Amino acid sequence: MIAFLGTGLLGANFVKALIKKGEQVQVWNRTTAKAKALEADGAKAFASVADAVKGADVIHLTLKDDATVDEVLATASTGFKPGVLIIDHTTTSAAGAIARTQAWKTKGFTYLHAPVFMGPANALESTGIMLVSGNQEVVKKLEPALSKMTGKVLNFGPEEGKAAGIKLIGNLFLVTFTAGIADTLALAKALHISATDVLSLFDSWNPGALLPARVKRMSTGDYSQPTWELNMARKDTGLFLQAAQAAGVPLAVIPAIAAEMDRYIAQGHGNDDWTVIGKDAVS
Known part of the structure; x- marks a missing residue:
């Protein structure tokens, strides 16, 4: 029973x-x-x-x-x-x-x-x-x-407690993922683009498919062969912030990411792959 x-x-x-x-x-x-x-x-x-x-x-x-x-x-x-x-x-x-x-x-x-x-x-x-x-x-x-x-x-x-740790890691991803969607929709609102059009984009382009390769790349600690330089990623992040600010639409997570990008650029990583912002997490 x-x-x-x-x-x-x-x-x-x-x-x-x-x-x-x-x-x-x-x-x-x-x-x-x-x-x-x-x-x-x-x-x-x-x-x-x-x-x-x-x-x-x-x-x-x-x-x-x-x-x-x-x-x-x-x-x-x-x-x-x-x-x-x-x-x-x-x-x-x-x-x-x-x-x-x-x-x-x-x-x-x-x-x-x-x-x-x-x-x-x-x-x-x-x-x-x-x-x-x-x-x-x-x-x-x-x-x-x-x-x-x-x-x-x-x-x-x-290992006792490892399942609990894995669960927290998964939930952290879900929280940040959802916060990222919220910022995505907020930027769409600022740019007068409908949620339907955003969904149409993701129906054709699935960035989630990049996740395993992204985790693998970041875990190696090698950022010397960039596919998107941190300087360029920061430039685009600035455009997100400018558009949202001009429309009076708040963003939740992007300002913190921009600050982290600035920290790594100040350390001389501007020409590295932008995933270098995860360097401290895996080193």
Whole structure:
């Protein structure tokens, strides 16, 4: 039997998918109504988290942060079955994941941090990516069940907390990517170009395809064979800023990038490939 703690958008759909696969699921959420709503799908809801985990062989969590996970597990632990497996899908710090793995091991329980790159629709359809790392015997034991919850399980090896770190890296990219789209649309607005026309550009030209090669190039630390010199990239960045300023449209991330470009140009990197602005990140 499975207990699921945290039934927000992601957790609720995980629960629905597990029930469709024939699993018995007991649920708890801080807002009790969200847990109770899942009884219509076949779950059994509890107002007490300690009661929700009683009899469970496996406990899944999708909560807010480190502090919430620690608080909920501490409260729930009075209802733990001996040897219960704790699988935490919450996005947390790497340090927190490492500390919890050790703390619960000391208490005689197995804790595995398994964050995901999945939205609610993925959770319901059992598609997406789940990340794991740590004790490989534990991972091997749990991987078949975890694979049924998602399209793919990526195992990053025996290092505790590495999955948490990878999840944060991925989320950082999503945040900066979205902020970049916001600036792109802001510049389009400043230039009186519609979002539809912007989308038409990206329907034909997919800059995302450049990502693997760009990461590989930047990780080598060699910027001596430029395809776009930093000086020229900075010139274009100045044009972005000028157009936006003239139209009174604020840009969120481009001003910070311009400042970083200026710093590297001042260090004598103006004729290097513009990706030299990532030099300090990989050196």
